[in-house]
Amino acid sequence: MNAVTRVAGAPMIPDSAPFTAPQRAWLNGFLAGLYANAAPASALAPPAPAEDFPWHDPAIELDERLTLAEGRAPARRLMAAMAQLDCGQCGYLCKTYAEALAEGRETSAGLCVPGGKATQRALKALMAEAPKPVAAPAATPAAAPRAMQARFVSATRLTGEASAKDVRHVVIDLDGTGLVYEPGDSLGITARHDPALVAATITALGASGEESVPTPAGPQPLREAFSAVLDIARPLDRTLDLLAGAARDPAEAAALRRLSDGDDGAEPADADLLDLLEAFPSARPSLVDLCASLPALKPRLYSIASSPLADPGRVHLCVGVVAATRRGRARDGIASCHLAYRSEPGALISASVTTSHFRLPTDSAVPIIMIGPGTGIAPFRAFLQHRAATRAKGRAWLFFGDQRSASDFLFGDELVAWQRDGSLSRLSLAWSRDSASKTYVQHRMAEEAADLWRWLQDGAHIYVCGDASRMAKDVDGALRQVAISEGGMDADAARNWIVGLARQNRYQRDVY
Secondary structure: OOOOOOOEEEEEEEOOOOOOOOHHHHHHHHHHHEEEEOHHHHHOOOOOOOOOOOOOOOOOOOHHHHHHHOOOOOHHHHHHHOOOOOOOOOOOOHHHHHHHHHHHOOOOOOOOOOOOOHHHHOOOOOOOHOOOOOOOOOOOOOOOOOOOOOOOOOOOOEEOOOOOOOOEEEEEOOOOOOOOOOOOOOOEEEEEOOOOHHHHHHHHHHOOOOEOOOOOOOEEHHOOOOHHHHHEEEEEEEHHHHHHHHOOOHHHHHHHHHHHOOOOOOOOOOHHHHHHHOOEEEEEEEOHHHHHOOEEEEEEEEEOOOOOOOOOOEEEEEOOEEEEOOOOEEEHHHHHHHHHHHHOOOOOEEEEEEOOOOOOOOOOOOOEEEEEEEEHHHHHHHHHHHHHHOOOOOOOEEEEEEEEEEOOOOOOOHHHHHHOOOOOOOEEEEEEOOOOOOOHHHHHHHEEEEHHHHHOOOOEEEEEEOOOOOOHHHHHHHHHHHHHHHHHHOOOHHHHHHHHHOOOOOOEEOOO
């Protein structure tokens, strides 16, 4: 019988064991991760069997995901149509959004931002096929994170003047709020809409702004409802359906229905409420019905970029300012522009802490691999601050990328200093505009595949933060290639290996 050896505290499968090389690699990685955070044997209990969601993989195309879910319950088929990123932009996870649609607790099929029109069309088709849900007693809603009035300190520009981006280092004082956080958590900022947008929307409705309208917070004057309670920047498909039903012009009604259905080429694309009112002047439902169709203004979540050990009583953010011109009108990101342009030092900011699954290993000796291009650097600055403050023993490797090294190296001085003092063992940088060939973090991962594989075989935890629609998929694909090229796996084995890492909490993503 083959003896199992032990390396750095974890048992290892010997080469003479009756397993193929890919099987040995998977087992050794599993054992390394298990023993990195092992509980005493007496504390271990058989895990409950987990329901299998084979479609819950962002690298699988929509049609294949739907095929994998055939024959499952309606909620699972709806889940398969989601983008599978659990990014939280819809206010749910993929699974819980699907369940809310299936049970009738949610009526909008257009909330999956990364899935876009393709997901919206698939959801509507599936909902049309399924029997209408039987109304059930309303469940008690989960308690929302506690929002408190914190004080704005500063929003310093991180990017250089030559950068195509405006990224701010935001600092907020939590003194007296009772809010506490850990590295990996997010801060929710509930900001007011741009007053100019509110005024123009009220004018387009032919209203005064003083009309009383229903809102989730109770009756409000229209101006206050549009300013602070209802989201006029992101109308839902139910708002489009309402406008279509109210339109006196048949052509406008048809165009609104095409928008609601997510048809390719339907205009105006990415419309806010003002766009719709200007494009379809015959569509004027009652103010009461219009406000009832709009979603509540939700907090914008930002990954926290600080450790409470490094700056007690304050929280830091890394905020990309969203500002663009579309159809001749300036479009401002609600929270990012509020923080960057409309907040003065000392101003009150409505803030809440959202606890995350995104956590450092409990054993600081466990190696970590962090992949966070652009503003995805935020939680990793928090991780590194925390590890420096606690003198963590384990190795840390960061993959960071952006457009240009001279203007977009966010927190560059700090990262170099952490590398110098050993808090950061390795720093791999990717600049997409510094040469003719664009280099992204997934390219650096491919170049470093052998070392990445060795770290993972040593039990490393891997973390990904940033763009959900492109970067997260590319990084996931790069990890699979590492398993194939270095671990000798085929595509199916590589997928199962990734799933195994995630189930051990060794592969965590904070994507948006």
